[in-house]
Amino acid sequence: MKHCFFAVDLGATSGRTILGSFTPGGLEMEEINRFPNHLIGVGGHYYWDIYELYRNIIEGLKLASRKEGVEIASIGIDTWGVDFVCVGKDGQLLRQPYSYRDPHTEGAPEAFFSRVPRQRVYELTGIQVMNFNSLYQLDAMRRAGDSALAAADKILFMPDALSYLLTGEMVTEYTIATTSQLVNASNRRLDTELLEAVGLTEAHFGRLVRPGEKIGELSPEVQRITGLGAIPVVAVAGHDTASAIAAVPARNSHFAYLSSGTWSLMGIETDAPVITPETEALNYTNEGGVGDSICFLKNICGMWLLERCRQQWDGASYAELMAEAEAAEPFRSLIEPDDASFANPSDMEQAIREYCRTTGQPAPDTRGQVVRCIFESLALRYRQVLDDLRSLFARPIETLHVIGGGSRNDLLNQWTANAVGIPVVAGPSEATAIGNILLQAFAAGRAGDIPSMRRLVADSIPLKTFMPRDTEAWAGAFQKKSYLCR
Numbered sequence: 001m002k003h004c005f006f007a008v009d010l011g012a013t014s015g016r017t018i019l020g021s022f023t024p025g026g027l028e029m030e031e032i033n034r035f036p037n038h039l040i041g042v043g044g045h046y047y048w049d050i051y052e053l054y055r056n057i058i059e060g061l062k063l064a065s066r067k068e069g070v071e072i073a074s075i076g077i078d079t080w081g082v083d084f085v086c087v088g089k090d091g092q093l094l095r096q097p098y099s100y101r102d103p104h105t106e107g108a109p110e111a112f113f114s115r116v117p118r119q120r121v122y123e124l125t126g127i128q129v130m131n132f133n134s135l136y137q138l139d140a141m142r143r144a145g146d147s148a149l150a151a152a153d154k155i156l157f158m159p160d161a162l163s164y165l166l167t168g169e170m171v172t173e174y175t176i177a178t179t180s181q182l183v184n185a186s187n188r189r190l191d192t193e194l195l196e197a198v199g200l201t202e203a204h205f206g207r208l209v210r211p212g213e214k215i216g217e218l219s220p221e222v223q224r225i226t227g228l229g230a231i232p233v234v235a236v237a238g239h240d241t242a243s244a245i246a247a248v249p250a251r252n253s254h255f256a257y258l259s260s261g262t263w264s265l266m267g268i269e270t271d272a273p274v275i276t277p278e279t280e281a282l283n284y285t286n287e288g289g290v291g292d293s294i295c296f297l298k299n300i301c302g303m304w305l306l307e308r309c310r311q312q313w314d315g316a317s318y319a320e321l322m323a324e325a326e327a328a329e330p331f332r333s334l335i336e337p338d339d340a341s342f343a344n345p346s347d348m349e350q351a352i353r354e355y356c357r358t359t360g361q362p363a364p365d366t367r368g369q370v371v372r373c374i375f376e377s378l379a380l381r382y383r384q385v386l387d388d389l390r391s392l393f394a395r396p397i398e399t400l401h402v403i404g405g406g407s408r409n410d411l412l413n414q415w416t417a418n419a420v421g422i423p424v425v426a427g428p429s430e431a432t433a434i435g436n437i438l439l440q441a442f443a444a445g446r447a448g449d450i451p452s453m454r455r456l457v458a459d460s461i462p463l464k465t466f467m468p469r470d471t472e473a474w475a476g477a478f479q480k481k482s483y484l485c486r
Helices: 050-065 108-113 118-125 134-143 158-167 174-178 192-197 220-226 240-246 277-282 304-312 318-327 348-358 367-392 410-420 431-443 450-460 471-485
Strands: 002-010 014-023 026-036 039-042 045-048 070-078 084-087 154-157 171-173 207-209 214-217 232-234 255-260 263-270 285-288 294-301 399-403 424-426 464-466
Touching (some): 002 050, 002 240, 050 158, 070 431, 084 158, 154 171, 158 214, 171 174, 174 207, 240 431, 255 367, 277 367, 318 367, 367 410, 367 471, 399 410, 410 471
Parallel strands (some): 070 232, 171 207
Antiparallel strands (some): 039 045, 084 154, 255 263, 263 294, 285 294
16 A cells, blocks of 8 residues: 655645655655636635635545555645635634735735834734735725624634635644734744734634644545545645745755745745844845744745736747747846736736836837746846845855746746856755645654755755856846846
């Protein structure tokens, strides 16, 4: 019988379930099902369809249960950060959860800072201020008299809400909770001062659990539907970034990571939060990691820029777009990927053109020019963040590990190496699911500490290294972008 771990890995545009197992040759993975994760726009708001996500998880479990010679040892769920579900006193979900891309949080941080100063919020949490953080979502809902929040007995973050639907147990997993900007960085618990500011208490949340703790077992209803037994559901690093970072295939500590997907999350690991006036001014975040580590990082708008353009281009193939981008003129137009105009425009291509015109640059006319503009701008933004990290920390950064779906983008990886001036090691593309599986294995006593997990990944997964080229030209482009975008 093959003992497998069932990983549920949900991103902001798609989800998948994967079976992972350990063999003498290392880690083996098999995708069970993959499905889209669509925003639902209605009544001026954007929601996630949590029931459709749950249905697809159930479908994956049913498919896995039919596989001969497979025994599922446990189940773990990771998702994107900040979003949450309101649960009523009767245990029912009160409404589909808002998406972090909903416009109701526009201006929300500033409204909150009128009562609790921005400096105080960062001092308590060490979390990057972004308008969609759960803290500001909750405050915006409270000020709007939101009916779901008013009736909520519990607030469950997305992976915890899905674990609840599977087990009936309500928990608050630590790494996902830190994305909310509600966790005190010193004691690593929900902060009472900030909770009080949004009209909540610790009692509104499930028991706090850490990666590796058992949440519960599949409920009798889920057992009946799937044909499975009372399989344990384990708290992995519920925040997909923390799970992905656990799977970085580094062989020493002299690295930075870039989790590349809808978002690009770039940073280093630290043993303790780094909360200073400088990190506040640079708007860096201290999110919870595995093994008591801190994921010190910067959130950067990532492949969202390209994906929104591809929707307008009838899903043009990546191969076509890469070829067109490579053939386009270098450094013709550059953007600041994190500019507010790119958050959720109705027409991303037009938003990019308008940004270029506003900053006195030629607007991209062709698909290739648009893609080249996006990729060059991202690579140069990564250089800027790497420079920040080097100025903040004395440790050498010798390698940039690119993990996640973006690790398959050879063109962007090469341009990133050119921009940052150090080797870029790409892979694994399924880092989040691998981290999820490794943490389940750790909970089951089948995996060791994080360094040994990383060595296992490095030995099991093919990696590709990109060495810097044309560094002088890229250094010149970096100066141009800094002039245009700072």
